Amino acid sequence: MINIFLKRCIIGSIFLALHDASDVFMEVAKVFKYFENELGATVIFGLFAISRVILQLIFFSFRVIKCTRDMFIYYMFNTMLLMLFVFQIYWWVLISSMIWRRLKSGKLREDIRSALKES
Numbered sequence: 001m002i003n004i005f006l007k008r009c010i011i012g013s014i015f016l017a018l019h020d021a022s023d024v025f026m027e028v029a030k031v032f033k034y035f036e037n038e039l040g041a042t043v044i045f046g047l048f049a050i051s052r053v054i055l056q057l058i059f060f061s062f063r064v065i066k067c068t069r070d071m072f073i074y075y076m077f078n079t080m081l082l083m084l085f086v087f088q089i090y091w092w093v094l095i096s097s098m099i100w101r102r103l104k105s106g107k108l109r110e111d112i113r114s115a116l117k118e119s
Helices: 002-034 038-064 074-105 112-118
Strands: none
Touching: 002 038, 038 074
């Protein structure tokens, strides 16, 4: 029983570390944006997008979800992790559309989330 509890704690810690590592880049990009440094914000946002793909989409799906196979409450735990993975894919679609807009027009004028709400 202790082994099952410890394994869930380890998976939760890895999950938090993966998400917090890429959030640092997002916060730094926001600081550059607030100081109206477009080049710095663009470069750091690119690093955020790359770290998000590597850590949250690739590493999370191939390592974290895979290591929960022998858990006691396998179906409930993996259902929650897979739902979270679907949310991460949704956020990646939003991030990639922001990157596409930036490359196409050269500047982001509005938040992509507000454009999706109106349509």
